[in-house]
Structure formats: C-alpha cells, structure tokens
Amino acid sequence: MIGRGTLLSFVLAAVTGYGMYQLTYDVVGLEEELGERNRQILARQEAIHVLNAEWAYLNAPGRLQRLADRYLDLRPLSVNQVVPVSALAIVKNPAPRSASVAARVPMPKPKPILAALDKRGQR
Amino acid sequence: MFRRRHPCPPCPPADPAELTRVRLDGAMKQVIERGRNRLLMAGLMFAIGFTVIGLRLVDMTVIAGGAEPRLVQAPVDQDLRMDRADIVDRNGVILATGLPTASLYADPKMVIDAREGARRLVGVLPGLSESALVKRLESGRRFVWIRRHLTPRQQYAINRLGIPGLYFQREERRVYPQGRLAAHVVGFTDVDNKGLAGIEKYFDQLLTRDSAPLQLSLDIRVQHILSQELQAATDEFKAIGATGLILDVRSGEILAMASVPDFDPNAPIGDDGAARFNRATLGVYEMGSTFKIFTAAMALEAGVVTLDGGYDASGPIRMAGYTINDYKPKRRWLSVPEIFIYSSNIGAAKMALEVGIEGQRRFLGNLDLLRPAAIELPEAGRPLFPATWREINVATIAFGHGISISPLQMASAVGAIVNGGVMRPGTLLKRSPDERPNGRQVISPRTSDAMRWLMRLAVTHGTGKRADVPGLMVGGKTGTAEKIGPGGYVKGKLMSSFVASFPMTDPRYVIVVLVDEPKGNKRTGGYATGGVVAAPVVRRVIERIAPMLDVPTHAEAGSDPDSATTPALYRVAAKGKGRAAE
Numbered sequence: 001m002i003g004r005g006t007l008l009s010f011v012l013a014a015v016t017g018y019g020m021y022q023l024t025y026d027v028v029g030l031e032e033e034l035g036e037r038n039r040q041i042l043a044r045q046e047a048i049h050v051l052n053a054e055w056a057y058l059n060a061p062g063r064l065q066r067l068a069d070r071y072l073d074l075r076p077l078s079v080n081q082v083v084p085v086s087a088l089a090i091v092k093n094p095a096p097r098s099a100s101v102a103a104r105v106p107m108p109k110p111k112p113i114l115a116a117l118d119k120r121g122q123r
Numbered sequence: 124m125f126r127r128r129h130p131c132p133p134c135p136p137a138d139p140a141e142l143t144r145v146r147l148d149g150a151m152k153q154v155i156e157r158g159r160n161r162l163l164m165a166g167l168m169f170a171i172g173f174t175v176i177g178l179r180l181v182d183m184t185v186i187a188g189g190a191e192p193r194l195v196q197a198p199v200d201q202d203l204r205m206d207r208a209d210i211v212d213r214n215g216v217i218l219a220t221g222l223p224t225a226s227l228y229a230d231p232k233m234v235i236d237a238r239e240g241a242r243r244l245v246g247v248l249p250g251l252s253e254s255a256l257v258k259r260l261e262s263g264r265r266f267v268w269i270r271r272h273l274t275p276r277q278q279y280a281i282n283r284l285g286i287p288g289l290y291f292q293r294e295e296r297r298v299y300p301q302g303r304l305a306a307h308v309v310g311f312t313d314v315d316n317k318g319l320a321g322i323e324k325y326f327d328q329l330l331t332r333d334s335a336p337l338q339l340s341l342d343i344r345v346q347h348i349l350s351q352e353l354q355a356a357t358d359e360f361k362a363i364g365a366t367g368l369i370l371d372v373r374s375g376e377i378l379a380m381a382s383v384p385d386f387d388p389n390a391p392i393g394d395d396g397a398a399r400f401n402r403a404t405l406g407v408y409e410m411g412s413t414f415k416i417f418t419a420a421m422a423l424e425a426g427v428v429t430l431d432g433g434y435d436a437s438g439p440i441r442m443a444g445y446t447i448n449d450y451k452p453k454r455r456w457l458s459v460p461e462i463f464i465y466s467s468n469i470g471a472a473k474m475a476l477e478v479g480i481e482g483q484r485r486f487l488g489n490l491d492l493l494r495p496a497a498i499e500l501p502e503a504g505r506p507l508f509p510a511t512w513r514e515i516n517v518a519t520i521a522f523g524h525g526i527s528i529s530p531l532q533m534a535s536a537v538g539a540i541v542n543g544g545v546m547r548p549g550t551l552l553k554r555s556p557d558e559r560p561n562g563r564q565v566i567s568p569r570t571s572d573a574m575r576w577l578m579r580l581a582v583t584h585g586t587g588k589r590a591d592v593p594g595l596m597v598g599g600k601t602g603t604a605e606k607i608g609p610g611g612y613v614k615g616k617l618m619s620s621f622v623a624s625f626p627m628t629d630p631r632y633v634i635v636v637l638v639d640e641p642k643g644n645k646r647t648g649g650y651a652t653g654g655v656v657a658a659p660v661v662r663r664v665i666e667r668i669a670p671m672l673d674v675p676t677h678a679e680a681g682s683d684p685d686s687a688t689t690p691a692l693y694r695v696a697a698k699g700k701g702r703a704a705e
Binding site: 042045046050052053054055056057059060061065076077078079080081082083 | 676
C-alpha cells in the first residue's frame with residue numbers, strides 16, 4: 001500500500017516534469033521566433049539602407065533642379081526677397097486703414113502657378 | 124589503517140550481562156570487521172564527493188555570478204553592419220554608401236563541363252571573354268572570380284542557368300548617389316572597397332573600422348550650385364577647367380569644393396585621368412593679383428604704410444632685368460586703396476619691397492602658404508616658391524607671380540585676413556555649430572578691418588564690380604595671371620580668378636573661383652580677365668547660396684549700407700582721387 005505522501009510526491013513529480021517539458025519547448029519555440037524576428041529586422045534594415053541610398057540618389061540636387069525647371073513655375077529665390085523679421089515694421093495697434101493707405105499697400109501677386117492655371121482655364 | 128573498534132584482549136572478566144552477547148571470534152570476526160571498514164571508506168568517499176559538489180554549487184550560484192543566465196542573447200547581431208561606413212554631408216545627405224550585391228565565383232573542380240558552362244555564362248554576362256572563361260574554369264584551383272557585383276537581374280539569370288560549381292558571394296559595392304557632385308572630395312574605391320582617392324583614401328581605415336557615418340563639412344546644395352556655375356563658366360568661356368571652393372571663415376569648414384572637369388566616382392576608371400585631378404587642392408597656380416590682398420595686409424600690418432599713404436605708380440619698375448608694369452597704367456601717384464582697387468602691380472611691388480624679403484617670407488609662412496595645406500585629403504599640392512628669395516621675387520610675389528599655391532590655401536589665407544586675423548586651417552570635417560577651433564592670430568583685428576573695406580572697395584569701385592550682390596556687401600579681389608609655358612609666360616593663356624568674402628560687415632564665407640584658360644567672347648568684348656570671367660561666377664553663386672545659408676542682408680530700400688558704415692574709407696578713396704586731379 002502506497003502512503004498518501006508518496007502518492008502526492010509522485011503526482012507532484014509528474015506535474016513538475018510536464019511543466020518543465022512544456023517550458024523548455026516554449027523557450028525553444030520563442031528562441032526560434034526571436035531568431036526569425038532578428039533576421040527580419042536585419043533584412044528590413046538592409047532594405048532601409050538601400051532605400052536611403054535611393055532616396056539620396058533621387059534627391060540629388062541636380063536631378064531636383066532638372067525636374068523643377070521642367071515642371072514648376074518657380075524661380076530661384078533672389079536676395080532681396082529675403083528680409084529679416086527685425087527689419088519688418090510691426091505696428092502694435094494698427095489704425096484702421098483708409099482707402100488711400102490700402103491702395104498704397106503692396107499686395108502679393110497671384111502665385112505664378114495659379115495664374116498659369118487660370119490662363120489655361122484649369123482652375 | 125583504521126584502529127580496531129574493540130582492541131579487545133585482554134578481555135574483561137565475564138559477567139552475567141556480558142554473557143548474553145554473541146561473541147564472535149576468529150575468521151568470522153575478521154570478515155565482518157573488513158566489511159565494516161570498506162563501508163566506512165566508501166561512505167567517506169561519497170561524503171567528500173558531495174562536499175566538493177556542494178562547495179562548487181555554492182561557488183557557482185552564490186559567489187561567481189549567481190544571477191540567472193540572460194536568455195535574451197540575440198542569435199544574430201542586432202544592427203546591420205556594413206563593411207564600410209557611409210560618408211554624409213553636413214546635413215546627413217548620403218555621399219557614399221555600400222549596397223549589398225552578389226558576386227559570382229566558381230569552384231572549377233565542381234564544374235562539370237567548362238566549355239558548355241562558359242558558353243552559357245557569356246550569354247548572360249556579355250563582356251566576358253569565352254576563351255578566357257574556359258581557361259579559368261579548367262584551372263585546377265578551387266576558387267576563381269567570374270564577375271563581381273552582379274545586378275539582381277543577372278543573379279537571377281545565372282541561377283536559372285543552373286550550372287553546377289557556380290556560387291554567389293555576398294559583397295558590398297560602394298555607390299555614390301550624388302554622382303559627379305563632390306566626386307573630387309569624396310574620392311572613390313576599387314572593386315575590393317579600398318579607398319583610392321579623396322576622403323575614401325584618407326579615412327580608409329576609419330571607414331572600415333567605425334560603423335558610424337563620417338560627416339563632412341560639405342553642404343551638397345551649395346556644392347551643386349558652385350559646381351553648376353563653374354561648369355557654366357567653363358562652357359561659356361571655352362575654358363579647359365575651373366575650380367572653386369567656399370569656406371566658412373569662422374570655423375574653417377569647407378562648404379563646397381569643386382573642380383571641373385569632374386568624373387563619376389561610380390565608374391572612375393572609364394573617365395579621363397585628367398578629370399580626376401583635384402584643382403582645388405592638388406593644383407598649384409600662380410594666382411596673380413589676388414595676392415595683393417596679402418601684400419596690402421602685410422604692409423598695413425608691418426606699419427610701413429597706412430590707408431592714407433600711397434606710392435608713385437607713374438612709371439614702371441625695372442629691376443634684375445625685368446620690367447614691372449601695370450595692366451592699365453594710371454601713370455600717377457596712387458593711394459593704397461587705389462593700388463588695391465585698380466590692381467596696380469607697381470604699387471603692390473613697392474609696398475612689398477618696403478616690407479622686405481624676410482618680412483614677406485615670414486608673413487606668407489604665417490598664412491601657411493609655404494607648405495602643403497593641412498587638409499583631410501591625400502591630394503594636397505606642394506606650393507612652389509623661390510628657394511632663394513631675392514628682391515625681384517619680393518616684387519613679383521607682391522602681385523602673385525613667382526609663387527604657386529593651391530586655391531584651398533588661397534581660401535584659408537583670405538579667410539584669416541577677413542575674419543579678424545585668425546588663421547584656421549580649412550577642414551572637410553563638420554564641426555559642431557559653436558566650435559571655434561583655436562587659430563593663430565596672424566594680423567591684428569584692425570588690419571583685418573581695413574582689409575575688409577579695401578576688398579569691399581575693389582567691388583564697388585574697382586575691378587570686381589561684376590561680383591556685387593545688392594544687400595550682401597560682397598568684397599573681393601580679381602586676379603588674372605598668365606600661365607607659364609615653355610619659355611616663360613604665355614600670352615592669352617590665362618588663369619582668371621576671383622576671391623571674395625561676404626558680407627563684409629561681418630564676414631561669414633570666403634569664395635575662391637579660378638577659371639583655367641578662358642577665352643574671351645563677344646559678350647565680354649574679347650576680355651577673359653578675372654573681373655569678367657570669375658567675378659560673375661562668384662556673384663551668381665552668392666546670389667543663390669545666401670538665402671540658403673541664412674546670411675543677413677541689408678536690403679532695406681533706399682539705404683546704402685556702404686555709405687552708412689564706411690565713411691572713413693570713402694574719404695580715403697576720395698582723397699586719392701583728389702590727388703590724382705592735382
């Protein structure tokens with residue numbers, strides 16, 4: 001006749017054994033997954049590396065300028081278009097504009113691309 | 124041996140209690156005694172064994188790193204490591220990088236039919252010689268390269284052929300996404316990724332050892348503008364070449380450095396060898412009148428003359444069998460600003476002669492003009508200057524003849540002249556924004572100040588008018604030198620240059636532009652001097668880069684910053700003119 005304590009220890013041993021077995025296989029599985037993920041990361045990093053090189057190639061200033069000349073109605077910025085903020089007269093409490101003042105205030109021209117579209121009737 | 128437990132005899136006298144115990148004697152007793160001893164021995168052995176194991180357990184778990192082993196060790200390296208680090212510009216734009224490619228090699232011992240294999244390979248890889256390939260595939264070696272750096276398509280095609288004995292090796296191919304832009308600075312590598320020129324060669328070891336990108340001081344946008352304008356000038360004046368560089372005078376960083384003609388570092392071997400010559404650092408040239416910047420600074424610094432002083436330039440100087448004359452003689456007394464803005468050789472020579480041989484040599488030496496520039500490139504030209512420095516050398520060097528320096532040296536030295544007098548060698552490596560490398564004070568801030576306004580005057584009133592950009596206070600000096608050919612200077616073969624700095628109120632950048640053998644055209648009335656060839660290049664470059672580099676402008680309408688900030692100098696210039704009228 002087996003004692004109650006002995007039975008309990010047998011059951012415990014079986015449970016622990018099964019648990020260990022499960023744990024070990026889970027860990028092996030996770031390690032495989034980790035390896036796979038790491039390989040994926042590396043492959044992605046390599047892809048990013050290649051894409052970065054391509055990005056640099058596609059953004060080479062010479063190419064951008066060629067494309068801008070062909071497709072954009074923009075011209076290089078000239079020096080007198082650049083004014084520091086400190087050079088702007090900022091009026092704290094602007095007086096209401098009279099019609100004559102408004103007439104003298106220079107208004108920005110319509111953007112050339114918009115003007116071009118207007119002309120073509122595409123807008 | 125163990126002592127017997129019962130060293131019995133002589134036995135005690137028998138008593139009734141004793142009599143109940145079994146007494147063993149003789150052979151029987153001996154056997155049992157032996158068994159007991161053996162048991163004891165074995166037990167002791169086990170005890171020692173368990174003690175050792177126990178001690179070792181304590182040692183491993185408690186004493187020597189008792190923590191849990193870290194299971195998170197990654198089976199592969201976490202980060203992508205390329206064989207060679209990237210080279211990037213100051214904004215992080217890639218100038219050189221490595222791309223993974225496949226290279227094809229063969230193990231000839233495993234190749235079954237070399238002839239058949241070679242025939243089919245040549246069909247996929249045109250450019251391979253079939254007979255040479257057969258020879259290599261029939262060689263007894265175990266490894267022969269067939270083609271390095273295949274395109275993915277070629278690799279796919281070869282895989283489809285299914286020839287046994289062919290294998291792919293993963294390799295890296297160096298590519299330069301910017302192509303010809305900055306090719307002379309970045310350099311290139313051979314098929315084994317070994318640096319052969321430029322930064323690639325100079326930092327070869329660093330690039331293979333360190334995986335962090337190498338950041339240069341170049342700004343690829345500025346580089347593009349400079350190189351485009353240089354190319355345009357070369358085309359317009361049918362020059363054989365041109366070079367230019369832009370230097371930050373505060374830090375010594377080189378923002379752009381270009382040399383025309385240029386080459387494609389992605390296929391450097393196919394290009395003409397002359398195209399790989401870096402005129403900005405390896406080429407040394409007689410600079411001509413731009414040297415008057417140094418002559419004037421030297422004379423002002425030595426105190427032999429002040430801005431109010433001047434020299435008689437009414438007739439040529441004759442010495443040692445040479446005649447020194449002016450390009451466009453004024454035939455009168457000239458003030459120092461006039462000598463500078465009209466670029467008088469006679470005046471400059473007289474100024475330098477007054478400083479003397481030793482003074483001139485020391486001054487130019489202080490500006491690092493007598494030794495190769497300390498630059499991070501293997502291509503640094505050795506300046507040429509007279510071994511024995513005579514009076515006549517002093518006179519000609521005063522206007523830039525008889526001494527050859529590289530454009531880079533020119534830029535660094537002019538940087539020192541305008542930045543308050545601190546000589547900082549030019550560098551191609553990016554410095555942190557606030558880093559001010561220690562320099563050497565070569566002229567006083569006062570002289571530097573005077574030189575800024577002389578250079579500004581040369582643009583507003585002198586030979587450099589075509590370099591002016593309204594609102595940016597460009598200052599500079601033209602230079603036109605005849606090139607040396609067999610038997611002396613060659614008429615019509617010019618080296619036309621312009622050295623500029625802006626804004627002259629607080630100089631940020633120095634620009635040097637040289638055009639090699641420009642031919643005058645209709646637009647310039649046949650002239651090909653620095654003022655008509657190189658000055659407009661400088662103007663166009665400044666116009667385009669200034670908004671990009673955030674240079675403050677003085678573009679308020681109706682206000683002339685010159686008149687507000689340079690009354691003293693206008694007086695000087697006016698004084699010179701007044702005297703001329705006398």
